[in-house]
Structures are given as structure tokens and as C-alpha cells.
Amino acid sequence: MQAGKPILYSYFRSSCSWRVRIALALKGIDYETVPINLIKDGGQQLAIIEYLEETRPTPRLLPQDPKKRASVRMISDLIAGGIQPLQNLSVLKQVGEEFQLTWAQNAIISGFNALEQILQSTAGTYCVGDEVTMADLCLVPQVANAERFKVDCTPYPTISSINKRLLVLEAFQVTHPCRQPDTPTELRA
Amino acid sequence: MQAGKPILYSYFRSSCSWRVRIALALKGIDYETVPINLIKDGGQQLAIIEYLEETRPTPRLLPQDPKKRASVRMISDLIAGGIQPLQNLSVLKQVGEEFQLTWAQNAIISGFNALEQILQSTAGTYCVGDEVTMADLCLVPQVANAERFKVDCTPYPTISSINKRLLVLEAFQVTHPCRQPDTPTELRA
Numbered sequence: 092m093q094a095g096k097p098i099l100y101s102y103f104r105s106s107c108s109w110r111v112r113i114a115l116a117l118k119g120i121d122y123e124t125v126p127i128n129l130i131k132d133g134g135q136q137l138a139i140i141e142y143l144e145e146t147r148p149t150p151r152l153l154p155q156d157p158k159k160r161a162s163v164r165m166i167s168d169l170i171a172g173g174i175q176p177l178q179n180l181s182v183l184k185q186v187g188e189e190f191q192l193t194w195a196q197n198a199i200i201s202g203f204n205a206l207e208q209i210l211q212s213t214a215g216t217y218c219v220g221d222e223v224t225m226a227d228l229c230l231v232p233q234v235a236n237a238e239r240f241k242v243d244c245t246p247y248p249t250i251s252s253i254n255k256r257l258l259v260l261e262a263f264q265v266t267h268p269c270r271q272p273d274t275p276t277e278l279r280a
Numbered sequence: 281m282q283a284g285k286p287i288l289y290s291y292f293r294s295s296c297s298w299r300v301r302i303a304l305a306l307k308g309i310d311y312e313t314v315p316i317n318l319i320k321d322g323g324q325q326l327a328i329i330e331y332l333e334e335t336r337p338t339p340r341l342l343p344q345d346p347k348k349r350a351s352v353r354m355i356s357d358l359i360a361g362g363i364q365p366l367q368n369l370s371v372l373k374q375v376g377e378e379f380q381l382t383w384a385q386n387a388i389i390s391g392f393n394a395l396e397q398i399l400q401s402t403a404g405t406y407c408v409g410d411e412v413t414m415a416d417l418c419l420v421p422q423v424a425n426a427e428r429f430k431v432d433c434t435p436y437p438t439i440s441s442i443n444k445r446l447l448v449l450e451a452f453q454v455t456h457p458c459r460q461p462d463t464p465t466e467l468r469a
Contacts, residue, residue: 137353137357137361138350138353138354138356138357139350141349141350141353142346142347142349142350142353145346145349146346157331157334157335158331160330160331160334161327161328161330161331164326164327164330164331165327167327168326168327168360168361171357171361172326172357172360172361172365173365176361176362176365176366177365177366177371181390182366185383185386194374197374201370
């Protein structure tokens with residue numbers, strides 16, 4: 092392992108890990124992946140992204156304008172603090188097997204209802220304006236979770252079209268859960 | 281209402297509102313409170329605090345050093361994204377009345393176990409070093425929630441002693457849920 096190369100403790104399926112992988116890819120930071128089989132994850136990885144933004148500011152993942160920055164953080168927090176924590180593995184385990192799917196769907200639907208409305212006033216090509224921001228790093232993994240939990244996304248045209256435009260970008264493709272060192276063979280693409 | 285005076289849509293008991301009230305008090309920003317009876321709240325109010333920090337940088341709620349800033353955000357996200365969303369009203373309603381207390385206690389205990397360990401390496405007088413930071417704005421309302429849910433805090437001496445030192449500060453006292461415009465009479469102090 093190269094001296095000074097950062098290590099990312101990552102779980103292929105974790106949306107929190109994926110957010111950070113996208114940030115590292117966008118900023119062109121080379122890193123070692125150390126896979127860990129996460130049972131529990133939280134929203135904490137936004138602290139890593141804010142740290143990367145402060146120490147490696149190019150390309151920026153937060154707009155220059157304070158109000159737009161607040162929009163980016165509001166969207167990021169809505170996803171990473173308002174949706175994802177309610178549908179992660181450790182919580183679903185406590186919910187009990189027969190209620191897990193409905194529980195996760197409810198969390199995502201209630202969050203997406205709010206998110207769709209917010210995006211209608213903030214979005215350009217991406218979540219906030221026409222540049223990729225931290226909000227987009229949160230959006231794509233969350234839409235992937237929605238699909239895993241079979242949430243019907245047709246009521247969310249803004250979310251869906253932004254997600255589609257992001258998924259063709261290289262940083263989102265190379266970091267995809269289906270292409271990680273710890274991705275099981277049957278889930279690889 | 282004075283022109284240009286910011287409005288805080290606040291619920292006396294919401295830990296998210298309380299965090300923002302503390303930030304406003306510390307920064308000496310005068311505001312109008314518009315009480316709303318929150319059924320659902322999330323971690324989104326951290327976006328407000330980051331916005332305040334960027335537009336009203338004095339006194340600072342994030343340290344200057346990027347690594348310390350990351351510690352502050354990690355602690356804030358652990359509380360606002362890892363604990364609070366699991367024990368807020370809307371989630372507890374879904375859990376069902378007979379499981380609510382255990383559910384909330386489990387969320388808090390599991391979060392506090394991690395938090396106590398982190399604080400042992402970051403804390404000075406307060407959560408990160410000797411200045412009040414965003415992490416402290418998250419800590420105090422969460423400890424108040426722990427007390428409401430009857431969590432035994434003796435296994436968390438670092439959390440408890442920081443909380444005690446913060447609660448004597450004016451910004452934490454004037455913003456306390458027992459002293460808000462919408463606090464019911466029986467909960468006033």
C-alpha cells in the first residue's frame with residue numbers, strides 16, 4: 092500500500108460508503124478500499140465529504156453562494172438524516188422481518204414526497220443548479236435503495252430524471268455497488 | 281414584526297429546533313419564533329446551522345482546523361443523523377405504543393456507546409476542545425431526550441459531564457424547551 096494513500100473502509104452496498112466513493116472519484120483522489128461488512132451504518136459519512144471539500148476544494152461539491160450551499164445541505168440532510176437512517180440494516184432488524192419492506196417503503200416515500208417538492212424549486216440539470224453537488228452524492232444511492240425496496244418512483248419525476256442524468260457520469264458508474272471489491276459475484280455488473 | 285428579522289419555525293420540544301435556537305443565541309441573532317406543533321422532524325436543521333456559520337462567522341461554531349471540523353461534524357451527524365431520527369415522534373408512532381420506550385432507549389444507548397468513545401478522544405471542556413461547537417448544540421438536546429426516555433446515563437461519564445458544563449451557559453438556558461413561547465404551562469420552568 093502506497094504511503095499516505097487514504098484508506099476507505101467501505102461496504103459495497105452501503106449508501107453512506109457510496110456517497111464518499113463518488114466524492115473521492117469526482118475529486119480524483121486515489122484510495123485503497125478496505126471492505127468491511129457493515130451491519131450498521133449512519134449518516135456520519137457527510138463529515139468525510141465536508142472534510143474533503145475543505146481540504147481538496149476542486150472540483151467543488153458545494154456551491155459558492157451561501158443560500159445554494161444551504162439548499163445542498165438541506166437536501167443532503169433530508170436524505171442522509173431523514174430517510175437513510177430509517178431504512179438501514181440495523182433498524183430493519185429491529186422492526187421484524189414481516190414489517191421490514193413496508194417500514195422501509197414508508198420511510199422512503201415520506202422522504203421522497205418532501206424531496207420531490209424541494210427539488211422542483213432547486214434543481215437544474217442536477218439537484219441544485221447545473222453542477223454536481225453533495226446533494227447528488229446523496230440522491231443516487233438513495234434512489235438505488237428505493238429500487239431495492241421496490242418503491243414505485245413514477246410519482247417522483249424530478250428525482251427520477253436527475254438520478255438518470257447522474258448515473259451516466261463516470262464518478263457514479265465506477266463507484267457503483269455492483270463494481271466494488273467486496274461485491275459478491277452474483278451482484279456484479 | 282421588525283423587517284428583516286429572521287423567523288424561526290420552532291417547536292419547544294424538538295431537539296432540532298433547540299439546536300438552531302442555541303446557534304442563534306450564541307451568535308447574538310435576534311429572531312421571531314413562530315411555534316409549530318411538529319409531528320415530524322428530521323436532522324435537516326444542521327443545514328441552517330452551517331448557513332449561519334457561513335454568513336455570521338462570529339463566534340465560530342466550527343473550529344478552524346479541518347480535522348477538528350471533521351470531528352465536530354462527525355459527532356453532530358452521529359447525533360442528528362444516527363440517534364435523533366430513530367427516536368423522533370413520527371418513527372415512534374410507527375413502532376407501536378408498547379415498544380416505543382424500548383425502541384427509543386435502544387437507539388439512544390447504541391448511539392451513546394459510540395459517542396462516549398469518540399468524545400474520550402476529542403473532548404476538552406466541551407465536545408471538541410475547549411470551545412463550544414456545533415457538536416455541543418447537538419449534544420445537549422440529545423441528552424435531554426435521553427432523560428425523557430429514562431436512559432441511565434451513568435455509563436456515559438464524558439457525555440454527562442460535558443452536558444453539565446454546557447447547561448450552565450446562557451445560550452443553552454434561554455433556549456431550553458421549558459422556556460419557549462409554545463411551552464405548555466405544566467412544563468415551564
